[in-house]
Amino acid sequence: MRPLPAGLRILRSHLSIPSAELRAALLLSWLVLSAGLGAVGAAALAMPETIVLATAARCETPEGHHGVCALCGMTHAFLAFRKGDLQGALRANAGSLALFPALALNEALAGFVWIRRRKHGWQGWIRPAVAVRHPGE
Numbered sequence: 001m002r003p004l005p006a007g008l009r010i011l012r013s014h015l016s017i018p019s020a021e022l023r024a025a026l027l028l029s030w031l032v033l034s035a036g037l038g039a040v041g042a043a044a045l046a047m048p049e050t051i052v053l054a055t056a057a058r059c060e061t062p063e064g065h066h067g068v069c070a071l072c073g074m075t076h077a078f079l080a081f082r083k084g085d086l087q088g089a090l091r092a093n094a095g096s097l098a099l100f101p102a103l104a105l106n107e108a109l110a111g112f113v114w115i116r117r118r119k120h121g122w123q124g125w126i127r128p129a130v131a132v133r134h135p136g137e
Helices: 006-015 019-046 049-055 074-082 086-092 096-120 123-130
Strands: none
16 A cells, blocks of 8 residues: 555545544435435335326437437336336336346335334444534544
8 A cells, every 4th residue: 555645644634534423424324315215216106107207307418419328218117117017117228127126225225224223223323423522632
């Protein structure tokens, strides 16, 4: 491992974040983002197809790309996937067959972590992130 240049060492010493605080902040951020993603996904699953299509974002430059966008057809793939039509989802966007199960797995894992943390207590991993530090400690 190469040593850091002097300027970066000074910057690093002023900006260092204890690993426990960083871990707590990242975990809390992931749980909040997963909760928001889960709420949007649950709402999209509950809405009728016409409303999902009406509220979905439209590609502003469908002919402006030199290739196919990675998200092109993802709304139609989602609608096909929620009906169980895997062939339709594959035709709309092949990436959806990997993306949607990965998102579902993320939500399941976030739910597991949330339940486990609620059962075993939050204090052990939240307290370092919100503790008040006094000068000289």
